[in-house]
């Protein structure tokens with residue numbers, strides 16, 4: 001890829017344009033995001049998120065950043081665990097997603113320890129060494145400069161803190177890979193058209209997953225940003241991977 005360009009799904013676009021294109025996808029899907037998530041994953045995204053929480057080491061009183069937090073599934077769980085002494089920041093670049101998230105969490109009665117911040121993962125507006133835990137769930141593949149975003153996360157994490165990256169990844173078996181391709185490119189855009197009247201955003205979803213760094217590449221990128229003891233767990237045969245790394 002030439003300098004100044006990047007991927008938007010399978011298209012090569014000017015790096016400066018990707019943010020706007022991604023923004024239009026999430027403005028378009030925000031209202032139906034939770035419904036589509038449940039339909040597309042047959043509810044399994046809830047188990048992937050639960051596994052991430054189990055690996056988070058989160059405790060009452062912790063400061064947590066749920067980056068690219070969108071409609072706030074992870075934030076809701078973190079808010080209950082960290083309690084009144086803790087703080088959860090739900091940060092997302094997209095105001096439509098943040099609004100849906102804030103309404104949902106308020107309706108759940110979660111108000112006391114959550115802050116909402118509109119921010120780009122590449123340039124986090126938080127002090128150095130601030131958070132005990134950072135999660136980015138299904139967000140990193142949408143970010144234009146992923147290495148810069150990982151550097152930014154490293155900066156705002158406290159020494160001793162951990163980063164969890166939950167993201168679609170590379171299936172570990174040929175058979176699963178073939179079935180998954182069939183599902184993503186034949187069924188998913190049709191489902192998007194039917195339920196959300198938006199097949200293009202779901203076509204982007206399928207393509208962006210294929211263009212995202214695989215398990216080992218992402219591990220290397222986290223190490224390059226300074227994270228240590230980086231490892232990953234393949235979930236649902238590698239359809240999703242949870243990467244975990246520490247700042248010491």
Ligand SMILES: C[S@@+](CC[C@H](N)C(=O)[O-])C[C@H]1O[C@@H](n2cnc3c(N)ncnc32)[C@H](O)[C@@H]1O
Nearest residue numbers: 026068069070093094097120121137138139142
């Ligand atoms: C697929 S949603 C994930 C939402 C939520 N974390 C979840 O797991 O359900 C991806 C989110 O990443 C956000 N996002 C995309 N690019 C971003 C960036 N550069 N900085 C922060 N958030 C970003 C989008 O606005 C969107 O809300």
